[in-house]
Each structure stands twice: as C-alpha cells, then as structure tokens.
Amino acid sequence: MVGLFGALWGVVETTLGTYLNVIFPAFTNTFFKGVILGGIGVAVALTGRFFVRKRGSVILFGIITMLLKTLSPGGSRIGPMVAIFVQSALMELVLTLVGDPRRWAFVLGGALAVGWNFPHKFIMMRVMYGRNMVQVYQKLVQDGSQMLGLEPSMALLILGILLGVRLAVGGIAGWSAWALGGAVAERLGQRSQAVTE
Amino acid sequence: MKRFSAWGYLAFTLWGLGMALAVKGWRLGALAVVELAFGLAWSREGLGPLRRWRFWVLLAVAVALGPWLVRRSSLTGADVGLSWLGLSVGLEMAGRALTLSLAFSLGLSSLSLSDLVAVFDRLQLRGLGFALGVAMNLLSSLQEMARVTFETIRLRGGLRRPVVAMRLFLITLVSNTLRYGDQVVHAASVRAFEPQRGRRMRVSLQRADLWLVAALAVSSVACWLFFA
Numbered sequence: 001m002v003g004l005f006g007a008l009w010g011v012v013e014t015t016l017g018t019y020l021n022v023i024f025p026a027f028t029n030t031f032f033k034g035v036i037l038g039g040i041g042v043a044v045a046l047t048g049r050f051f052v053r054k055r056g057s058v059i060l061f062g063i064i065t066m067l068l069k070t071l072s073p074g075g076s077r078i079g080p081m082v083a084i085f086v087q088s089a090l091m092e093l094v095l096t097l098v099g100d101p102r103r104w105a106f107v108l109g110g111a112l113a114v115g116w117n118f119p120h121k122f123i124m125m126r127v128m129y130g131r132n133m134v135q136v137y138q139k140l141v142q143d144g145s146q147m148l149g150l151e152p153s154m155a156l157l158i159l160g161i162l163l164g165v166r167l168a169v170g171g172i173a174g175w176s177a178w179a180l181g182g183a184v185a186e187r188l189g190q191r192s193q194a195v196t197e
Numbered sequence: 198m199k200r201f202s203a204w205g206y207l208a209f210t211l212w213g214l215g216m217a218l219a220v221k222g223w224r225l226g227a228l229a230v231v232e233l234a235f236g237l238a239w240s241r242e243g244l245g246p247l248r249r250w251r252f253w254v255l256l257a258v259a260v261a262l263g264p265w266l267v268r269r270s271s272l273t274g275a276d277v278g279l280s281w282l283g284l285s286v287g288l289e290m291a292g293r294a295l296t297l298s299l300a301f302s303l304g305l306s307s308l309s310l311s312d313l314v315a316v317f318d319r320l321q322l323r324g325l326g327f328a329l330g331v332a333m334n335l336l337s338s339l340q341e342m343a344r345v346t347f348e349t350i351r352l353r354g355g356l357r358r359p360v361v362a363m364r365l366f367l368i369t370l371v372s373n374t375l376r377y378g379d380q381v382v383h384a385a386s387v388r389a390f391e392p393q394r395g396r397r398m399r400v401s402l403q404r405a406d407l408w409l410v411a412a413l414a415v416s417s418v419a420c421w422l423f424f425a
Contacts (some may be wrong), residue, residue: 001375001378002324002325002328003327003328003330003331003332003335003381004327004331004332004335004374004375004377004378004381005374006328006329006332006340007331007332007333007335007336007339008339008370008371008374010332010336011336011339011340011343014336015340015343047367051375060328062326063325064325064328065328067313067329068329068332068333068336078297078298078301080410102376127218127297163220166288176367180364180367180368180371181371182373183364184367184368184371184375185374187368188375
C-alpha cells in the first residue's frame with residue numbers, strides 16, 4: 001500500500017508537474033504551480049493515510065515519491081525533492097502527534113504541508129543561489145504585487161495573502177482527503193457487500 | 198560507462214553537495230569542471246540538465262540579476278547601474294546552482310531501481326525497497342488508469358460539472374489503486390513471498406569506489422589547506 005500511494009503521488013508529480021512546467025515555466029512565478037501540485041499531492045498522501053493507518057506511512061509515501069521523481073527522466077532536481085520530503089514530514093508530524101486520524105488533523109497537516117511552499121522558496125534560494133532573505137523577500141513582494149494588483153508598499157498584506165492562500169488550499173486538500181477516503185471506503189464496502197449477496 | 202557501484206555514486210553526490218555549499222568564488226568554477234569531467238567519464242546521463250534550455254535560462258537570469266541585486270558599489274554612482282560586485286554575486290549564484298544540480302544529477306541518475314533497492318536492503322530497510330519496487334512497476338499502470346478514467350469522464354460529458362467530475366475521478370483512481378494493492382498482496386502471498394525475508398539484493402563495495410572516495414577526500418583536504 002505504501003508503494004501504491006507513493007506511486008500515485010509520483011504520478012501526480014511526474015505527469016501534472018510536467019504539464020504545469022510547460023504552462024508556468026520554472027523561471028516565472030512558481031506560486032500557482034506549487035499550490036496546485038502541493039494541494040493535489042497532499043490530498044493523495046492523506047487519502048493514503050486514511051487507508052494505511054500506521055505511523056510513519058506518510059513519510060514513506062513522501063520518500064517513495066521523491067525516489068520515483070529521481071528515477072524519472074529529467075527528474076533529478078533538488079528543489080521539488082526537498083519540498084516533497086518536508087511536506088510529508090510535516091503531515092506525518094501532525095498525524096503522529098494527534099494519534100488517531102481525525103478530520104481536523106488532516107486539515108492541519110494539509111495546511112502546514114502546502115504552507116511549506118512559502119518558506120521553501122526562501123530556504124532553497126539561500127541554498128542554491130546564496131541570496132539573502134531580503135532579496136528573496138523583495139522578489140516575492142514584486143511578484144505578489146503584480147499578481148494581486150496591489151501596491152508593493154503593501155508588502156505585509158501581499159505576503160499574508162500568499163501564505164493564507166497556501167494554507168487554505170492545504171486545508172481544503174486535507175478536508176477533501178478525509179471526505180474522499182470516506183467515499184472510497186463506502187464504495188468499496190458496498191462492492192464487497194454486493195459480492196457477498 | 199558505469200565504473201563505480203551505487204556506493205561510489207552516492208559518495209560523489211554527497212561530496213559534490215557538501216563542496217558546493219562550502220566553497221565560494223572561483224573555486225565553484227573548479228568544482229563545476231571536476232563534476233563535468235566526472236560526468237563525461239562515468240555518468241553521461243547525469244549531464245541531462247545541461248541539455249535543457251530552461252536550466253541555462255535559470256543560470257542566465259541569476260547572472261543577469263546580480264548587478265541589480267547589489268547596487269551599493271555601482272560604478273556609475275547612480276541608483277541603478279552595473280556593479281562588478283553585483284556581477285560577481287550573480288556569477289557565484291549561477292555557479293552554486295550549477296554545481297549543486299550537477300552533483301545531484303550525476304550521482305543519482307546513475308543509480309538503477311535495483312541499486313536503490315539493494316542500498317535499502319543494506320540499510321536494513323527491506324520494506325521500503327519492496328515498496329519502491331512495487332511503486333516503480335505500477336507507475337505506468339496507474340498513469341494509464343488515470344488517463345482512461347479522465348477520458349471516460351470527458352467522453353460522458355462530465356467536464357461540464359468540474360467539481361463532480363473531479364470527485365468521480367479521484368474516487369475511481371483511489372478505488373482502483375486499492376484494488377491493485379489487493380492484487381499485489383494476493384500475488385505475493387500465493388508465491389509465499391514476504392518482504393522481510395527472501396533473497397537479499399547485494400551491492401558490494403568495489404575497489405574503484407575506494408579509489409574514488411580517497412580521491413574525493415584528498416581533493417577536499419587540498420582545497421581546505423591551500424585555497425582556504
């Protein structure tokens with residue numbers, strides 16, 4: 001099951017990621033790409049956790065997805081792999097602390113995981129290019145002001161909206177994962193009931 | 198073309214990542230030359246990023262942005278002008294990105310699925326190796342299943358109600374994934390297979406790996422002693 005849900009997340013990353021790379025090239029704004037890929041990936045991982053009720057399973061999904069991305073043609077890129085690993089670690093942390101899976105834990109885990117995209121940019125820019133925080137901050141504000149149509153002087157509002165949207169999308173992904181898990185379990189239950197009859 | 202075992206390539210990746218983060222200035226250029234030489238000799242597929250135009254655009258953007266990121270030592274004295282310090286910062290940013298990407302792709306792109314499974318076996322993570330094998334083998338089936346599901350929904354006009362279509366798509370995808378899981382477990386159990394037992398895959402350390410590790414260690418010490 002760990003392999004299967006890891007593969008499913010891998011399918012999202014490799015296929016959807018390729019399409020999104022074409023639509024939003026890497027050197028343009030990565031906001032939409034990160035939010036879409038992060039949201040769907042988190043939903044898949046948390047749906048997997050709904051069925052694999054073992055501690056550590058989400059981080060294993062993340063490791064499998066990361067390795068699949070490495071093995072895929074042209075996939076050995078450090079940024080997305082670090083993001084996948086940290087997202088899975090954050091979801092795992094929340095679910096481990098909570099214990100039994102609950103809907104609000106899925107929402108919180110999803111929100112933190114997609115919200116990670118925000119500091120990820122700061123950290124990877126620092127690691128990859130050696131840019132300091134102020135320069136990344138300025139770039140984020142410029143991109144955000146163009147996208148939202150706000151003045152760059154409203155920097156805090158822009159950054160707040162960018163972070164808030166990520167957290168909201170992650171929360172919705174977590175909520176959807178819980179609902180999706182329930183719907184699938186119901187469907188599979190109905191199927192096995194029909195077979196028994 | 199492969200000269201080293203998985204351990205050798207992993208060692209090179211770790212060394213490359215460490216050096217790329219530790220060194221500065223022109224030494225990044227020297228590191229890039231070493232990595233290129235390694236790639237040409239023993240890991241041609243790892244040079245893949247250099248064949249992609251997007252990668253070069255990213256590096257060019259880093260170099261081009263440099264003079265505008267650091268304005269204080271502007272040659273012209275104007276607020277926005279060309280600065281040598283900025284240009285050197287841009288070059289260093291591009292150099293670090295190049296060396297990090299190469300270190301990563303040169304080592305990891307040379308590893309096959311069986312190499313990774315063997316490494317996990319050696320690290321006492323047998324279940325993870327088995328899961329990775331299952332994932333890799335089912336990746337194309339899952340992709341095909343996702344494509345067929347999407348096309349079915351589209352041909353039945355489901356895209357006119359996107360939310361319902363997405364729900365149907367995801368439910369079908371996850372249900373079928375679980376069904377595949379049952380099949381894998383069933384196939385494994387009828388063969389009396391257990392991931393924690395059975396034949397272990399081996400990846401043995403070769404003499405060439407030891408030479409590589411020694412060469413990397415010597416070059417790191419030399420870099421630290423003479424060019425610090």
